[in-house]
Amino acid sequence: MRTRFIDTPIGGLRLHVSAGLLTAIDFDATPRGVPVADPVLDDAERQLTEYFAGERTGFDLPLAQDGTEFQRKVWSELQTIGYGQTATYGEIARRLGYTAGISRAVGAANGANPLPVVVPCHRVIGADGTLTGYAGGVERKRILLSLEQPGLF
Structure with missing residues (x-):
């Protein structure tokens, strides 16, 4: 390594x-x-x-995503959230074919993402639009989202 x-x-x-x-x-x-x-x-x-530097909106890197099948599904879905956009945990669950009731499981998979920033787990927010937990801390999440969409948070 x-x-x-x-x-x-x-x-x-x-x-x-x-x-x-x-x-x-x-x-x-x-x-x-x-x-x-x-x-x-x-x-x-x-x-x-x-x-x-604000010069790139997506990443093109070879990624290893070692995790459970569910985690890998969530991480793959995170990569479909566009630069400057957000989605809720419930929305991610529904996109994957589940009910919004498993949003906590989506949150746990989101929190286990080994490749933050590149796999944009910072783009997932609470159902009420607030910034919720982030492995790197909510302040980092705010900075990342503000970088992508100034004035958003």
């Missing part, structure tokens, strides 16, 4: 790559060691830098 630290407007992120796939992005990372050369890490750093 190879890793790389990048500094972003939402704090330090650590990118993880294994077998040519981006496997995880960690919040609250700190710099350590010398950056290693890796084409996937290079692409991920470039694309995230472009995203935070």
